[in-house]
Amino acid sequence: MFGIKLASKESSKRLHRSSLYIEQLEDRIVLAYMFVEFGDNFPLGTLSTTQGAFRDVANDSVPGNRILGTQLVDAVNAFNAATPLDIVKQSFTLTNRAEMLAVVRRAYLPLNITVVELTAASQTTADGRTVASATSMTNVINTLRGGVVGSKDAYIFVATFNIGGGNPRTYGPGGGGNSPTSALDTSDLSAASNAHDDVAALYSAGGFSFNTMNNISHEAGHCFGLQHSITNATNIAEIDLFHQAEIMSYRNTNATTSSIAFTRYPMIRGDSNSPGGPVLNYNSLAARTGDSTLYDQLRTDANVGVNPNLSFVSGTGAHDIITITKSGAIANVVVQAFGDAAYSVPITVPGLGGTTYSYTIPLTQTILIYGGGSNDRFIIDGNLGVNIK
Numbered sequence: 001m002f003g004i005k006l007a008s009k010e011s012s013k014r015l016h017r018s019s020l021y022i023e024q025l026e027d028r029i030v031l032a033y034m035f036v037e038f039g040d041n042f043p044l045g046t047l048s049t050t051q052g053a054f055r056d057v058a059n060d061s062v063p064g065n066r067i068l069g070t071q072l073v074d075a076v077n078a079f080n081a082a083t084p085l086d087i088v089k090q091s092f093t094l095t096n097r098a099e100m101l102a103v104v105r106r107a108y109l110p111l112n113i114t115v116v117e118l119t120a121a122s123q124t125t126a127d128g129r130t131v132a133s134a135t136s137m138t139n140v141i142n143t144l145r146g147g148v149v150g151s152k153d154a155y156i157f158v159a160t161f162n163i164g165g166g167n168p169r170t171y172g173p174g175g176g177g178n179s180p181t182s183a184l185d186t187s188d189l190s191a192a193s194n195a196h197d198d199v200a201a202l203y204s205a206g207g208f209s210f211n212t213m214n215n216i217s218h219e220a221g222h223c224f225g226l227q228h229s230i231t232n233a234t235n236i237a238e239i240d241l242f243h244q245a246e247i248m249s250y251r252n253t254n255a256t257t258s259s260i261a262f263t264r265y266p267m268i269r270g271d272s273n274s275p276g277g278p279v280l281n282y283n284s285l286a287a288r289t290g291d292s293t294l295y296d297q298l299r300t301d302a303n304v305g306v307n308p309n310l311s312f313v314s315g316t317g318a319h320d321i322i323t324i325t326k327s328g329a330i331a332n333v334v335v336q337a338f339g340d341a342a343y344s345v346p347i348t349v350p351g352l353g354g355t356t357y358s359y360t361i362p363l364t365q366t367i368l369i370y371g372g373g374s375n376d377r378f379i380i381d382g383n384l385g386v387n388i389k
């Protein structure tokens with residue numbers, strides 16, 4: 001289904017960027033976490049809260065310490081802070097969960113974000129938190145605020161959400177989700193910055209689905225400051241295919257693929273830029289903050305950063321030729337995307353023009369390459385001197 005991965009609307013308001021955001025990546029030591037909550041410890045299967053407590057999760061005099069949640073409206077599209085909101089655990093087999101989490105972890109592997117599946121039993125994170133599935137919103141707050149001060153995490157509920165008594169509005173069957181739209185502060189999505197701990201909702205009726213699997217990564221992507229790439233179909237097959245490997249595009253919504261990631265290739269902005277039919281501005285990029293790719297927006301965010309043990313290379317959802325060539329202590333990466341498996345219909349690079357996208361990577365650590373779907377050709381120097389996986 002289209003249009004069900006709702007996100008807060010772009011705000012014209014922009015946060016001023018403090019020196020916090022331009023410090024050297026090498027200086028950062030704070031890990032970001034992404035917690036996935038299936039409801040194992042919900043009392044009798046239901047975590048009872050309110051519309052208000054789920055939207056404005058925790059306030060603080062310091063804006064960056066506020067925990068932003070999600071506004072879910074009731075059956076008459078109303079928001080009343082005191083209206084009951086029941087988050088209802090759904091049924092997943094251990095295999096369902098393991099299959100979905102494996103793909104989510106693959107998507108986040110290139111980044112300095114640790115994915116934690118919350119379970120009934122407590123577990124200890126690398127930064128010293130003792131965490132388990134929540135019994136209350138207080139537990140959620142404690143999980144997010146634990147560990148190293150300053151980490152900006154995401155907490156994703158995968159459940160059904162019933163709002164109001166009597167004839168409640170139910171968010172669940174069919175999937176989709178919603179990312180933070182709190183009244184406490186500008187969302188990280190709007191600010192293009194991972195400035196807060198966030199709580200997001202993912203609607204599920206239980207069981208494995210590609211939609212649910214991909215949406216876990218997608219809603220968390222908003223929590224880490226990313227906006228959408230292509231949303232509605234463009235009616236241009238190669239452009240739709242091209243975006244199918246990108247987590248922040250709706251083009252992956254029901255893709256039966258495990259190939260999605262935050263792509264390291266310029267992707268076109270979605271929402272009002274892809275209202276159906278041809279995109280309005282081919283050169284309007286999904287990535288912001290001066291970066292060309294969504295991966296690079298997260299790479300350059302002082303509160304995210306990359307996996308320190310991997311250099312990341314990705315293709316697109318289309319047919320790619322990826323060439324990695326040694327040049328002294330570094331390697332040159334060139335990615336060419338094509339609309340056909342014969343590599344005869346080159347796709348113009350959004351935002352930058354031309355048909356090749358290039359960057360360099362260090363040759364000091366393992367190179368992680370995600371082809372991104374379709375037929376890809378890899379041309380890699382044999383003397384790089386590092387592992388590739």
Ligand SMILES: [Zn+2]
Nearest residue numbers: 005006007228
């Ligand atoms: Zn979205």
